[in-house]
Amino acid sequence: MDTMKRYTIAVLLVLIVSACGKTPINGDLDGRWQIIKIEYTSGEEETPERAYYSVALHTINLMQVGGTSQTGNMEYTGDSLFVVMPISTVEDLLPFGMNGTEQHFGVKELTSKHLVLQSDYARLEFRKF
Numbered sequence: 001m002d003t004m005k006r007y008t009i010a011v012l013l014v015l016i017v018s019a020c021g022k023t024p025i026n027g028d029l030d031g032r033w034q035i036i037k038i039e040y041t042s043g044e045e046e047t048p049e050r051a052y053y054s055v056a057l058h059t060i061n062l063m064q065v066g067g068t069s070q071t072g073n074m075e076y077t078g079d080s081l082f083v084v085m086p087i088s089t090v091e092d093l094l095p096f097g098m099n100g101t102e103q104h105f106g107v108k109e110l111t112s113k114h115l116v117l118q119s120d121y122a123r124l125e126f127r128k129f
Contacts, residue, residue, distance in 0.1 A: 026057075027110075029076055031055060031128055032128070033128060034127050035048050035051045037125045039125075048095060051063070051096060060073070062096045072086060072088065081105040082105075083102070097117075097122040099119075105117040112128065113128045115128075
């Protein structure tokens, strides 16, 4: 009987501990992504230095080391990503390949290590950081 009680308590503890954490709801999209290249629809290309998108739950954080950090809301549906940056200006968002405070991206490629987003303004390539 003691062995059965210990086994039951161990199983309950495992279930309780595993149920407490927030799990990624966006699959491979969740995490920190480094911008590798921005290709603008004008044909120009840019390689930003140390610029990142961080995604968790319904929040997106855009940051550039030694520069700005912008936080907004996002909605991911598998083949599209809609980003709203309510307290940012367009000038704040330009270094991140966005030309508005509301931006719709098509998710062209998403794996655990590589991401490609396409908007009517630019095509962004990322690597998981």
